[in-house]
Amino acid sequence: MADRRLREVARWVALAAAIAALVVFVVAQRQSVDVSYGRSPSPPAGVTEGAAGELSDATVPSVEQMTALVRAAEVVRLPGSVARWDEQRVRAAMGAEPMRILVAPPGLDEAERDRVRDVKDATIRVIGTQVTGGAYQATGDSLDDWRAEFAAGDVTNLLITLIAGLREQPPPADVDRLRWREPTAAELEVVAARLRRTGLYTAPGATLTQVPRQEAFPGGDALYVALPRQSPEAPLLRYGPALTRLFPGRPIVELHGDWIEYHGPDAGDFAEVTAAGFYAQFGDRLGRYAYPQATVLGAYLGRVTDVRYAGLFDRPLPYRPADPLRVALPVLPWLFVACAGVFFALSVRSLLRPLRRPRSRPEPGLPARLAGLTALAVEMSALTDRRSEAALTRGITALTAARSALDDDLPDAHVRDLLAGAEADLDEAGRLLPYPGYRPADYLRERLA
Amino acid sequence: MGWVWAAGVVVLLGAGFAVAAVPRLRASALERRTAWSSARAGIATAGVSRDACPGRVPEAEALLTRAETITAGRGGVTAAREATELARRADLLWREAAHG
Numbered sequence: 178m179a180d181r182r183l184r185e186v187a188r189w190v191a192l193a194a195a196i197a198a199l200v201v202f203v204v205a206q207r208q209s210v211d212v213s214y215g216r217s218p219s220p221p222a223g224v225t226e227g228a229a230g231e232l233s234d235a236t237v238p239s240v241e242q243m244t245a246l247v248r249a250a251e252v253v254r255l256p257g258s259v260a261r262w263d264e265q266r267v268r269a270a271m272g273a274e275p276m277r278i279l280v281a282p283p284g285l286d287e288a289e290r291d292r293v294r295d296v297k298d299a300t301i302r303v304i305g306t307q308v309t310g311g312a313y314q315a316t317g318d319s320l321d322d323w324r325a326e327f328a329a330g331d332v333t334n335l336l337i338t339l340i341a342g343l344r345e346q347p348p349p350a351d352v353d354r355l356r357w358r359e360p361t362a363a364e365l366e367v368v369a370a371r372l373r374r375t376g377l378y379t380a381p382g383a384t385l386t387q388v389p390r391q392e393a394f395p396g397g398d399a400l401y402v403a404l405p406r407q408s409p410e411a412p413l414l415r416y417g418p419a420l421t422r423l424f425p426g427r428p429i430v431e432l433h434g435d436w437i438e439y440h441g442p443d444a445g446d447f448a449e450v451t452a453a454g455f456y457a458q459f460g461d462r463l464g465r466y467a468y469p470q471a472t473v474l475g476a477y478l479g480r481v482t483d484v485r486y487a488g489l490f491d492r493p494l495p496y497r498p499a500d501p502l503r504v505a506l507p508v509l510p511w512l513f514v515a516c517a518g519v520f521f522a523l524s525v526r527s528l529l530r531p532l533r534r535p536r537s538r539p540e541p542g543l544p545a546r547l548a549g550l551t552a553l554a555v556e557m558s559a560l561t562d563r564r565s566e567a568a569l570t571r572g573i574t575a576l577t578a579a580r581s582a583l584d585d586d587l588p589d590a591h592v593r594d595l596l597a598g599a600e601a602d603l604d605e606a607g608r609l610l611p612y613p614g615y616r617p618a619d620y621l622r623e624r625l626a
Numbered sequence: 627m628g629w630v631w632a633a634g635v636v637v638l639l640g641a642g643f644a645v646a647a648v649p650r651l652r653a654s655a656l657e658r659r660t661a662w663s664s665a666r667a668g669i670a671t672a673g674v675s676r677d678a679c680p681g682r683v684p685e686a687e688a689l690l691t692r693a694e695t696i697t698a699g700r701g702g703v704t705a706a707r708e709a710t711e712l713a714r715r716a717d718l719l720w721r722e723a724a725h726g
Contacts (some may be wrong), residue, residue: 192638192642195634199634199635202631227700346700389718463639510627510630510631510634511630513630513631513634514630514633514634514637516634516636517633517634517635517637517641518639520637520638520641521637521638521640521641524641524642524644524645525641525644528645528648528649530642556724566678567674567675567677567678567724570674570677570678571671571674571675574667574670574673574674575667575671577670578663578666578667578670582660582663585659585663586643587656587659587660587663588656588660591660591663591664594664595664595667598667598671
């Protein structure tokens with residue numbers, strides 16, 4: 178009995194374990210979606226939508242007002258717009274028929290961008306630094322393009338390419354008009370002093386106040402310099418080379434607006450790869466929206482982390498303990514099948530048990546009673562007369578039915594019912610016989626005594 | 627690897643259904659056999675009463691014929707109970723006629 182209960186418990190435990198394995202396996206599938214080379218710990222999403230603060234406070238007037246503005250002037254710059262270009266070259270590219278250009282600020286929401294697009298009189302629309310016109314959009318495809326676009330808001334090359342596209346002419350070669358200058362000793366000293374204290378220098382106008390936590394540069398000795406977007410007309414201030422001489426061996430990340438440059442160790446190995454991948458993927462969003470510098474830097478550092486973990490340059494990866502779930506995952510199907518098998522075996526066993534057991538014994542009194550009544554019927558059959566023969570025959574019929582019910586293993590209650598019927602019939606026959614002692618109750622008592 | 631899960635689920639569900647269904651099927655089969663055993667016994671008893679009856683009782687004969695027809699159709703528990711009941715009524719009629 179205890180053995181049987183133990184098996185029953187084991188059966189349910191096997192079922193519970195199988196279901197648990199199935200649930201764990203299904204829940205774990207979610208984790209397999211994020212594929213990362215070398216299990217890089219960079220955040221999965223590069224630049225997150227909405228919450229990243231990419232919408233600015235800037236807004237645009239109504240479509241009618243903008244249409245009126247565009248009709249009044251060839252170039253309309255709405256308040257807050259950042260795009261700049263070389264007027265001379267663009268006008269030369271336009272040639273005899275001038276085009277109307279509407280420049281809107283970055284960080285507009287969907288409805289505001291729709292309003293800008295609805296100004297039909299504007300041939301070319303510039304939202305932030307995203308340049309569109311007709312069915313075309315001009316995007317940068319080289320580091321020079323992106324550097325001009327994001328460090329200085331310079332869209333000259335994009336405008337010229339788009340104008341050529343609208344005119345169905347081959348675009349002229351790009352011209353990089355950005356010029357750089359080294360900081361003066363006084364400027365460098367201010368930045369260096371700040372970097373020695375906190376590791377982060379934020380120039381007036383830049384929005385980076387805190388460096389996002391990332392594993393891009395382990396050791397925590399990276400230096401960050403954040404500068405606002407600068408004007409393309411004047412040479413741009415570049416601290417990187419000077420700081421590399423001042424802090425040899427330390428990674429230096431320099432932000433010009435949305436443009437991020439890396440100086441320092443291994444720069445030749447990955448700086449260009451990272452920048453090209455980053456701006457090719459996010460350039461369109463960065464031009465259209467006004468992301469805070471911290472968000473852009475976070476996404477960039479994530480990309481650097483990915484490149485590091487891809488093993489492109491030989492740095493030892495930090496030790497990461499094996500995830501027990503990942504280790505267990507391949508075993509789960511077999512565990513599940515084993516549990517299902519145990520459950521199946523125990524279930525089948527509990528089903529087969531009644532068949533393998535010797536045929537169930539009827540209650541001990543029944544066969545004896547059947548035998549006694551049969552003997553009585555045999556004795557009576559020799560003495561019976563016309564009056565009692567019908568009752569006796571009915572009794573014998575009922576005894577036959579009880580006999581075959583016993584042989585068929587039918588329930589004891591049923592056999593007992595049939596025997597009771599037979600006994601009643603035999604009793605009736607016995608009462609009709611002229612001789613005493615043939616009533617079943619008397620006869621059985623006598624025999625058993 | 628998917629087939630492992632599928633096979634496991636099939637085995638689990640199959641075993642579960644079997645454990646629930648087989649005893650139930652067994653019990654209903656036993657109940658049916660018992661009911662038919664009663665019906666056959668009742669019909670045999672009624673037959674004996676008919677043979678012992680001096681006259682004919684058309685109503686009882688009709689009842690017994692119906693009971694035998696039902697038996698020939700080999701139905702379930704309900705059919706067996708009905709046959710039993712018909713045979714019992716036929717038996718009573720014949721007995722009353724015999725005792726007159």
